[in-house]
Amino acid sequence: xxxxxxxYLSYNQIHKTVKRLSEEIKSTxxxxxxxxxxxxxxxxxxxxxxxxxxxxxxxxxISYYDENxxxxxAPEKVQWIDEVENKLEGRKVLLVDEVDDxxxxxxxxxxxxxxxxxxxxxxxxxxxKNKLKEGVIPDEVSHYFVGNELEDIWICYPWDAVDxxxxxxxxxxQ
Numbered sequence: 809x810x811x812x813x814x815x816y817l818s819y820n821q822i823h824k825t826v827k828r829l830s831e832e833i834k835s836t837x838x839x840x841x842x843x844x845x846x847x848x849x850x851x852x853x854x855x856x857x858x859x860x861x862x863x864x865x866x867x868x869x870i871s872y873y874d875e876n877x878x879x880x881x882a883p884e885k886v887q888w889i890d891e892v893e894n895k896l897e898g899r900k901v902l903l904v905d906e907v908d909d910x911x912x913x914x915x916x917x918x919x920x921x922x923x924x925x926x927x928x929x930x931x932x933x934x935x936x937k938n939k940l941k942e943g944v945i946p947d948e949v950s951h952y953f954v955g956n957e958l959e960d961i962w963i964c965y966p967w968d969a970v971d972x973x974x975x976x977x978x979x980x981x982q
Contacts (some may be wrong), residue, residue, distance in 0.1 A: 834860075936957050
């Protein structure tokens with residue numbers, strides 16, 4: 809039986825969410841030049857999104873949680889785009905992550921990207937947790953796309969699963 813404090817997802821469910829998200833993005837007319845994935849959680853959704861929105865993907869590594877899944881005092885850059893100014897200045901950017909939880913990581917990354925003067929910047933997340941956020945989405949962000957709204961529970965993504973068969977079973981028993 810699934811743990812009620814956790815929400816399990818299958819790759820199939822994620823794929824359908826990404827497809828729906830891409831359709832929403834296209835319906836607004838927003839046509840990004842580049843996709844920026846926040847690692848590690850945004851890597852797979854960004855790659856899946858590329859199937860529907862065929863744009864180059866750049867990755868950034870931001871660390872906000874420690875090895876025990878506890879928040880640090882502030883987000884830290886682990887990896888950043890080489891020659892950011894040349895790749896982002898004057899371009900439309902779509903920032904992708906798996907979940908908007910506290911919003912601290914998103915805000916940090918958005919402010920860093922905005923410092924490189926993109927023409928426009930938008931956000932796409934698979935899941936938004938409906939709760940009070942500590943961070944804010946800067947006013948310069950033109951769109952905030954969400955695949956699904958969820959309560960504030962622990963989300964178990966398939967790319968974090970040690971046993972994918974158990975993950976699939978749990979995802980389908982909820």
